[in-house]
Amino acid sequence: MPRGRYALHDPYDHAPLGEEHFHCATGPSGWRYVSQTTTPAGDPAGSVDLTLDALGRTIRLELRSGGWRIRGAQMDGVTWVRADPNGAHAQEGTAEAHGFTGTSPAFLVATARLLRLRQGARATRTRLVSFAPPVLAPRTLDQSWRLASTEAHATDSDPLTVWNHLVTDMDTGEEHPVHLAGDVVLAAPGVELEDLESPPSDFPDLPDPPQPPDER
DSSP states (O other), rough: OOOEEEEEEOOOOEEEEEEEEEEEEEETEEEEEEEEEEESOOEEEEEEEEETTTTTTTEEEEEETTEEEEEEEEESSSEEEEEESSSSSSEEEEEOOSSSEEESSSSHHHHHHHHHTTTOOEEEEEEEEEETTTTTTTEEEEEEEEEEEEEEEEOSSSEEEOOOOEEETTTTTTEEEEEEETTTTEETTTEEEEEESSSSOOOOOOOOOOOOOOOO
């Protein structure tokens, strides 16, 4: 069960945004990721609780930030309920999207697992609903994901395979790399792995998913 700490920063000016202390685990029924986020001063800032099924679909999502809360799942698109800090109002939302995303590195692992890309294959476009702190306002966005390369690195035990993805924002055309090892993000824009107490877990092999139309 990987357990560790990510440092989060603004991907443009590199201003520190805090840390995310996480643990996660794979199993025959899917993957679960749980984390607590802190401010740069070390104060509690929120939490992430994400559960995927064996095919990478979100079956449970709970986000907390600044008193705001999101509960969501993937059902004929995605659906969620957003509650305010006072708990007086809850607003439901739905979107024709493939999954969720946000500032947590967990969402990069989740999207890669859902797409299950193969090296040499064409880029795959995906539509996601993002929730941005501190108020977790929802926004639908389109991305293109491509598996650029894989690398095997020797370790004291088993070789570590690193999956190097290229992710493109379809609105701006901006492209950035995302480096994954199993269920851990090694590096991505705004994300640095600062500490890892145990090796990443590998996902079981599955058939390739149906691919959305290529947009590149």
